[in-house]
Amino acid sequence: MIEVRDLQVRYGERVVASVPELDVRAGECVAIVGESGSGKSTTLLSLLGLTEGAHVSGSIRVCGVEVLQAPERRLREIRGARVALVMQSPQAALSPTTRLGTLMRRALKLHGRGGEQGAGPEPERGTGRKARQGKVRRIMVDAVEAVMLDPGILRRYPHEISGGQAQRFAIALAIALGAEVILADEPTSALDVTVQAEVVGVLRRLRAERGLALLLVSHDLALVSTIADRVLVMKDGAVVEGGPAAEVLAEPSHPYTRELLEALP
Known part of the structure; x- marks a missing residue:
């Protein structure tokens, strides 16, 4: 799903x-x-071509697309629909005046999910339109239920949900769009321990049930030890150590990794 070689930014x-x-x-x-x-x-x-103003070299292949050679139009097609980015504070990316259900429905329409696009002329009335609306509703409900949220959350505004719910809604949006890869940037750093466990549990279950590929960025080695198969340790822009998570975290070979582990509470 992700293949990177000799990347330099x-x-x-x-x-x-x-x-x-x-x-x-x-x-x-x-x-x-x-x-x-x-x-x-x-x-x-x-990985999504979002390092504006940077010179990026090497090879980045995501879901079969060579990112550094692809036109912007092709990158827009895979962003969200095939590769989803879950940020540290997803509420900041949500329009405060728009209900979550409307936000999700617009994203689905933009990416042509649920028969919203590409199905020919849409009649003003009739079973065709109702069937498409029902399909979209089903996709939305299934997605939020997959991350252990009540479908009633779709009627709420972003300011009416907690940080943990916002994180899970962002993951639900990725699921609804059919994403095969989730890129998660510090997805639990702003959450309390109980909610962290809920979010990690959702990600772990989705990996097992849906075969999602997950690339997780974190400074929290305790969190990483509960979910990661492999680990890359970076310092000052360079990879200093990498390998199976169980081995790297149990017997680190680089002094910096040992320092990170010693800093755990």
């Missing part, structure tokens, strides 16, 4: 992220860990 003469190799297969979770400024989020954003 530069701003001027400064290399802010250098990743020799990164692969994420279907149903697998890979975590990129490190302190703030280590290049984690930059690496994540480069």
Whole structure:
């Protein structure tokens, strides 16, 4: 699902992220860990061509698309529909004056999900339109229920839900759009421990049930140890260690990784 080789992201003469190799297969979770400024989020954003103003080199292949060579139109097609980005504070990306259900419905229409596009002329009345509306509603309800949310949340506004609900709604939106890959940037850092466990549990279950590929960026090694199959450790823009999560976190070979583990409470 994700294949990265010899990735370098530069701003001027400064290399802010250098990743020799990164692969994420279907149903697998890979975590990129490190302190703030280590290049984690930059690496994540480069996978969708979202590092504006940067010079990016190497090879980035996501869902069969060579990102660095693809036209912007092709990248817009895969963003959201095949590869979803879940940010640290998703509420900031939601229109405060629009109900969550309307936001999801618009996203589905934009990406042609549920027969909203490409189905020919739509009659003003009749079973065809009602059937499409029913299909879209079913997709939305199934998606929010998959992340353990009550469908009633679709009638709420962003300010009426908690941080944990917002995170799960962002994941539900990815599911509704049919995303095969989720890129999650510090998805639980602003949540309390109980809600963190809920969000991680949802991601773990979706991996198992739907074969989602998950690339997780986090500074929280305790969290990473509960969900990641493999880990990359970044420091000052470079990968200093990588391998199976159980091995890296149990017997780290690099001093920086040991420092991160020693900093755990």
